[in-house]
Every structure is written in C-alpha cells, then in structure tokens.
Amino acid sequence: MSESPRTPWLRWGAELRRHRNASGMTQQSLASAINVSSALISGFERGTRIPKRAHAADGDLALSTTGELERLWLEINDTREIPDEWRSFAVLERQASEIREYQTALIPGLLQSPAYARAVMRQGRDQQDTDEQIDHLTQARTSRLAHLHNTRLSFVLEETALRRVLGSKEAMVECLTHVLALLEDRRIRLSVIPDDAPLRPVVSAPFRIMNLPDGRLIGHAEHMFGENVVSDPHQVNFMVAIFGDMQAESLSPSVSKTVIEQIRRSLQ
Structure with missing residues (x-):
C-alpha cells in the first residue's frame, strides 16, 4: 500500500x-x-x-x-501545524512588513484570545467539526501573532465588532482584556469606527492589505467561504484608499482604547 x-x-x-x-x-x-x-x-x-x-x-x-x-x-x-487552507496565507503574513485590516463584525484573528477564537470557530464552521479539529484551528489562529516579530499592524474595527458577544460574556471580557494588553505594543494600532459615524465608506465585507518585502501590495477580501487574493495594483490601491477613509472616520487609537475599556466594564 x-x-x-x-x-x-x-x-x-x-x-x-x-x-x-x-x-x-x-x-x-x-x-x-x-x-x-x-x-x-x-x-x-x-x-x-x-x-x-x-x-x-x-x-x-x-x-x-x-x-x-x-x-x-x-x-x-x-x-506545519497550520491548516492546509491557511498555509499560503500564513507564509505571506509572516513575510509582511505591514498589515492593515478592516473588520465589520469580529475582532481580528491576530488579536483574538483562545476562548473567543474557539467560539468563532465553533459558530462559523461546519457543525460536523470535532472538538479536536476546533482546538487545532484555534491554536493555529491564536499563535499567528507570535510569528510576526517586526510587522507593523493597523486595525480599523466597527464598534459593533467590540460589542457583539460570542461564546459568552466571559469569553468576550477575556478577549477585550487580551486586546488591551496587546495595544501596549507600539507596533499595533487599533481604531474604532463609532456606530454614529455617518460618513464611513460603505464596505460589505472585511479586507486586509499586506506590504511585502519586495514592495508589492497584496489584498485579501473576505467572503463566506474564504478569501479572494487581490494582486491587481489598481484594485489594491483602491483598498488602500478605502482603508485610509475608514481611519479618517475612526476614533483616535487612545480614544478607541478608552471605548474598549468601557465596553469591557459594561460586560463585567
């Protein structure tokens, strides 16, 4: 055989x-x-x-x-421990000098705590997945940040992503505490778009932009069954412009941190 x-x-x-x-x-x-x-x-x-x-x-x-x-x-x-469908993405991620990410309804994967990531995996995947498979996926996701040693990270989140409870209130509090600790790292910047920001660009799904060492920009646009890789320079530049517009409508990183602290207190 x-x-x-x-x-x-x-x-x-x-x-x-x-x-x-x-x-x-x-x-x-x-x-x-x-x-x-x-x-x-x-x-x-x-x-x-x-x-x-x-x-x-x-x-x-x-x-x-x-x-x-x-x-x-x-x-x-x-x-080798990263699931096959994530491997190419993870290799690019580890090579990137800068990553910019916009999220509509979830805390970004790079910032998720184990309990929150497990809830996302359990509620967002095939219900046939075993506990072992979910644990494997959770470990793969929550270990990603440790491999990004010199990468500048910028996140823009809708306020909804911080208020939406997944798994349990305890898991959400754990994740928000985890995010606040990560924000002590000067490489990581997070800005929140408040619910009442009327001039935000209309974007239907999350997206990510990576700066690679050779100067290329690669985009990833999320959808229900995964992500589309965007390499066309005009399309990627459009994503960069939209991300900039999102940041312009966001609260400053320091005020955003205060919002996260307030939301965490409201859940305790």
Whole structure:
C-alpha cells in the first residue's frame, strides 16, 4: 500500500528533486553522499517521508545549494501545524512588513484570545467539526501573532465588532482584556469606527492589505467561504484608499482604547 504525500513537504521534495537533477546526481548517488537509503531520497521527493533538519543541511552540502534546502525546511517546519487552507496565507503574513485590516463584525484573528477564537470557530464552521479539529484551528489562529516579530499592524474595527458577544460574556471580557494588553505594543494600532459615524465608506465585507518585502501590495477580501487574493495594483490601491477613509472616520487609537475599556466594564 503506497503512502500518501504530506502536503507541506511536497514543495520541499520538489526542490530537492530540482536541485538533484540540476547537479546530475541520481537518487542513489545523492543517498550515498548523505549516507541514507535511495528509498528515503525517493520518499523525500514524493513528499511521503519527512526530512530532518540534518538531511536538509547534508543535501545542501552535497548539492551545493548554499543553504536553500535548509531555509525551506525551516519555513515549512514553522508552518506545519497550520491548516492546509491557511498555509499560503500564513507564509505571506509572516513575510509582511505591514498589515492593515478592516473588520465589520469580529475582532481580528491576530488579536483574538483562545476562548473567543474557539467560539468563532465553533459558530462559523461546519457543525460536523470535532472538538479536536476546533482546538487545532484555534491554536493555529491564536499563535499567528507570535510569528510576526517586526510587522507593523493597523486595525480599523466597527464598534459593533467590540460589542457583539460570542461564546459568552466571559469569553468576550477575556478577549477585550487580551486586546488591551496587546495595544501596549507600539507596533499595533487599533481604531474604532463609532456606530454614529455617518460618513464611513460603505464596505460589505472585511479586507486586509499586506506590504511585502519586495514592495508589492497584496489584498485579501473576505467572503463566506474564504478569501479572494487581490494582486491587481489598481484594485489594491483602491483598498488602500478605502482603508485610509475608514481611519479618517475612526476614533483616535487612545480614544478607541478608552471605548474598549468601557465596553469591557459594561460586560463585567
């Protein structure tokens, strides 16, 4: 019975094969060079066997790839617990120098506490999901922020997102407390659009804009079944303009923080 490929490692296996072919080595000769079996090399390339970091380092040495296999191993290993449908998004997110996000009805995923995130997952996904699946998704979501070491984060939230109770009042209080603690980080700015802001742009769904290291801007527009990636420069620039208009209609970060504190007190 053949083994099924492990999705995160198909990319690594493809890179190993590409470098091996470019060097003119066979699976057997590469296996001999790094002291493993040719069957293991075959498994790596098919994505059915997971390499150790030492295998990646030895492969770089044997194939003269200047550390490419080990760097890719570290990247994949860092995201292996993220659900498949989130993986590409998470890799982009971790590369971004700046992320701007507008949310209509929920606290942004990067700012969610475990209890709040679990409530979102439980109420927003297929009711057939097991507790184990929900726990896995919750862990993946709430661990995202820890990987954004130097990323500037700007959020604009509708006031409704802060007042809408999900799961329980206790979960909401926990999440608002969590958000207030995160706002002590100078990289994170949050602005609230009050319910009575009449000139806010009309936007039907949340969206996000990422600044990548190569200067590109990538947008993500949310919908019921996921997100659309927006890469057309004119469309992304339109998203940037709308985000700026949202900020103009928002309360200042300091006043927004006071609003969050008031809402938290009202729930206690």
